[in-house]
Amino acid sequence: MHPTSHPHTAQRAAHRTPRTTRRRLAGAAAAVTAVVGLSTLTSPGAQAADNPYERGPAPTNASIEALRGSYSVSETTVSSLSVTGFGGGTIYYPSSTSDGTFGAIAVAPGFTAYQSSMAWLGPRLASQGFVVFTIDTNTTLDQPASRGDQLLAALDYLTERSSVRTRIDSSRLGVMGHSMGGGGTLEAAKDRPAIQAAIPLTPWNTDKTWPEVRTPTLVVGADGDTIAPVATHAEPFYTSLPSSTDRAYLELNSATHFSPNSSNTTIAKYSISWLKRFIDNDTRYEQFLCPIPRASLTIAEYRGNCPHNG
Structure with a gap:
């Protein structure tokens, strides 16, 4: 078995991963999660799925007062x-x-x-x-x-x-x-x-x-x-x-x-x-x-x- 594939060797390698690298990885994962969550909330497709009868852009006072x-x-x-x-x-x-x-x-x-x-x-x-x-x-x-x-x-x-x-x-x-x-x-x-x-x-x-x-x-x-x-x-x-x-x-x-x-x-x-x-x-x-x-x-x-x- 290759030395790095042994469980204990892998654990030791993980412990040797610099803290800054681990922090960067965690930060990147959080950013990806945030972007995915934001796109889910703002996606027109998601809104359309919630209400198939919606028609037209999001309304404003100006849009409903317009001629x-x-x-x-x-x-x-x-x-x-x-x-x-x-x-x-x-x-x-x-x-x-x-x-x-x-x-x-x-x-x-x-x-x-x-x-x-x-x-x-x-x-x-x-x-x-x-x-x-x-x-x-x-x-x-x-x-x-x-x-x-x-x-x-x-x-x-x-x-x-x-x-x-x-x-x-x-x-x-x-x-x-x-x-x-x-x-x-x-x-x-x-x-x-x-x-x-x-x-x-x-x-x-x-x-x-x-x-x-x-x-x-x-x-x-x-x-x-x-x-x-x-x-x-x-x-x-x-x-x-x-x-x-x-x-x-x-x-x-x-x-x-x-x-x-x-x-x-x-x-x-x-x-x-x-x-x-x-x-x-x-x-x-x-x-x-x-x-x-x-x-x-x-x-x-x-x-x-x-x-x-x-």
Whole structure:
């Protein structure tokens, strides 16, 4: 046997290894461990494996307040003659398919209004990684319950018949609406609990209580609303939601009933965060919702449960 291969000889050789060499080896091993650990924590692949629905880069205040997100957007018009159950509309969607499928949102206008009144939300939300369908109703005089049914019909069309159906994950859907469309948003969430996010904007409804809703819901009111005053609409809608449901109440400062009808950074910022958090399960957006946002020049009041359950 070779002398250095004998166990006792090997032990003696180990004891003769200079301390500085042993320290260098230990330090190198620690450095390798640290680098491997850091790459595991920061690897996009590791994050994607944790949440396959994540879309787009890590968000910042600037990215969710921007007029456009990271996705380029295409759109297609849907004629009322080609659908049943609602009045057609416009679909806005990320142009690229390289990131796979996206969650989808149907958006309803208010009493006497058309989809054009909500058109600003289409490209703004789609550019953040959603398929967005701004719809016309069967008639401009349709009441909230009818608008809720029409939102559901629009979602069914999107996922089953539309030209972009293969771009949509049908298990990740949301609803939004303004005024009576906001009241319809609550109706849709009540009727279809599988919906993953609802955002009624300055909502109007004769039904003031919504204990049946299980969908994470962000109610947006306006402090200067004289058509659907928050005291008789948005606030009781919010407080009647079950405490077990993820819910929030955002009251816009120096705003009116029609504030959701034009580009609004505060509405966009919190809508994007809410939709990302609950449709995409993207906890990167939790930072904008919890802790509760403070009152500011644009926020009169914000209430909600934190941390979120979903």
